[in-house]
Amino acid sequence: MNDRDLIIDRYKDLLTTYLNGKNETALYKGQQFSRKLIEQQISPEDVVSHHINVLNEVFPEMTEEMKDAFDFLLEVMIGYGFAYREHQSLRTRQRQLESEIEVAASMQQTLLISDVPTVDSLDIGVKSVPAKKMNGDYFNFVKDDKSISVAVADIIGKGIPAALCMSMIKYAMDSLPEQRMQPNLLLENLNRVVEQNVHPNMFITMLYGLYDTDVHKFFYAGAGHEPGFFYKAETDEFEDMFAKGLVLGVSRTTKYKEYEKQLDQGDMIILLSDGVTECRTSKGFIERDEIVALIREHMHKPVQEIVDSVFTELERLQEFELRDDFTLIILKRMV
Amino acid sequence: MDIQSCVEVCNEWDIVSARQLGRNMAKELGFGNVDQARITTAISELARNIYLYAGSGKICLEPVEQMGRKGLRIIAVDNGPGIRDIRKVMEDGYTTSGGLGAGLPGVKRLMDEFTIDSTINSGTEILATKWLR
Numbered sequence: 178m179n180d181r182d183l184i185i186d187r188y189k190d191l192l193t194t195y196l197n198g199k200n201e202t203a204l205y206k207g208q209q210f211s212r213k214l215i216e217q218q219i220s221p222e223d224v225v226s227h228h229i230n231v232l233n234e235v236f237p238e239m240t241e242e243m244k245d246a247f248d249f250l251l252e253v254m255i256g257y258g259f260a261y262r263e264h265q266s267l268r269t270r271q272r273q274l275e276s277e278i279e280v281a282a283s284m285q286q287t288l289l290i291s292d293v294p295t296v297d298s299l300d301i302g303v304k305s306v307p308a309k310k311m312n313g314d315y316f317n318f319v320k321d322d323k324s325i326s327v328a329v330a331d332i333i334g335k336g337i338p339a340a341l342c343m344s345m346i347k348y349a350m351d352s353l354p355e356q357r358m359q360p361n362l363l364l365e366n367l368n369r370v371v372e373q374n375v376h377p378n379m380f381i382t383m384l385y386g387l388y389d390t391d392v393h394k395f396f397y398a399g400a401g402h403e404p405g406f407f408y409k410a411e412t413d414e415f416e417d418m419f420a421k422g423l424v425l426g427v428s429r430t431t432k433y434k435e436y437e438k439q440l441d442q443g444d445m446i447i448l449l450s451d452g453v454t455e456c457r458t459s460k461g462f463i464e465r466d467e468i469v470a471l472i473r474e475h476m477h478k479p480v481q482e483i484v485d486s487v488f489t490e491l492e493r494l495q496e497f498e499l500r501d502d503f504t505l506i507i508l509k510r511m512v
Numbered sequence: 513m514d515i516q517s518c519v520e521v522c523n524e525w526d527i528v529s530a531r532q533l534g535r536n537m538a539k540e541l542g543f544g545n546v547d548q549a550r551i552t553t554a555i556s557e558l559a560r561n562i563y564l565y566a567g568s569g570k571i572c573l574e575p576v577e578q579m580g581r582k583g584l585r586i587i588a589v590d591n592g593p594g595i596r597d598i599r600k601v602m603e604d605g606y607t608t609s610g611g612l613g614a615g616l617p618g619v620k621r622l623m624d625e626f627t628i629d630s631t632i633n634s635g636t637e638i639l640a641t642k643w644l645r
Contacts, residue, residue: 226546
């Protein structure tokens with residue numbers, strides 16, 4: 178006896194039980210049986226056909242008209258079978274797509290991961306957390322003999338297109354080693370790459386900086402990115418680190434300006450993505466002042482602990498629901 | 513064995529004739545009710561495609577035998593504009609006539625074998641075979 182015969186047999190059992198007792202238990206069994214039919218991918222027209230066969234057995238006295246009527250029903254059900262099979266095939270395809278996205282997401286993670294460099298003179302802390310599966314924020318460190326470069330970028334636009342774009346940015350930056358020492362030139366080159374290769378409705382903001390560990394100067398340029406903060410230990414004050422510049426990918430000829438900050442012992446450079454400042458709580462958006470207050474509250478700790486604590490606080494304020502990708506980086510001059 | 517019967521398809525009534533021919537042959541060959549209905553539906557869809565997109569063409573039916581198996585083959589031929597992107601029309605969810613489940617992928621699933629051949633500005637030929645179980 179094959180599966181098909183077993184199913185017909187079982188159907189016959191269930192149907193006759195119901196016809197004899199007409200109770201809810203039999204109907205419940207019928208409902209459960211339908212689940213099994215779906216599991217076995219039995220098409221609706223097959224069910225109708227089984228039904229007709231069983232009726233023929235149970236009621237041999239059935240009239241020809243009744244039989245013909247069932248043939249008509251069978252014909253109508255073929256269309257549903259048609260749709261049912263398409264549904265199954267689409268479902269399989271959806272599962273394939275989902276697992277491909279899964280693979281792409283983990284690939285993105287391994288591609289984009291950046292080691293946080295260690296140097297004696299600097300304490301560096303990084304916290305970057307995606308809101309969804311794929312991270313639309315990007316940060317990267319490169320350590321050279323006498324400098325450390327740092328980039329923070331945010332793609333306007335989410336999901337797979339943003340992730341693909343991000344990979345391009347990473348490789349474009351890797352291929353511009355000569356410009357690494359000149360933040361404004363790096364952004365200008367990168368801007369041309371983005372303008373040529375990225376769809377016009379996608380924009381990238383970036384802050385790129387270079388920390389010279391010899392003279393303790395931070396040279397930086399920005400492309401429409403959320404301003405960071407500069408903490409001056411001597412005056413115990415935070416100031417905004419504005420860097421004027423158009424977002425990447427708008428115009429091929431955009432020029433960027435280079436800024437610099439002199440760091441003394443204890444001074445801090447704080448870079449972030451708009452996911453930090455656009456935290457939405459029940460009281461509305463978080464103000465930049467509140468971020469500063471949070472940093473100040475944890476300032477006595479090592480910087481990695483500062484960024485971790487700020488994230489934990491903001492996560493709690495948002496009731497543990499991240500709406501945007503979060504990236505916070507702090508560089509502090511130690512000696 | 514090579515008794516091929518054809519129906520010219522120019523209007524909607526011809527679709528019914530093609531169905532009738534298919535059902536009769538399927539019944540003769542010993543197909544059960546469900547498979548008869550599946551074969552007829554496949555013929556319907558193919559004939560409709562000819563009527564809607566090619567203007568005219570024909571549906572031919574022939575009994576086939578291969579390695580002891582018996583079956584029925586549908587041959588749908590037209591001299592219409594042809595299909596530019598066959599891969600696309602064979603994709604689920606792609607249908608110009610609208611409606612869930614219709615179209616060539618559906619026909620392919622109703623039958624056991626399916627081949628399609630199309631040349632731009634020259635026409636399309638589809639072979640679809642159902643084997644007796």
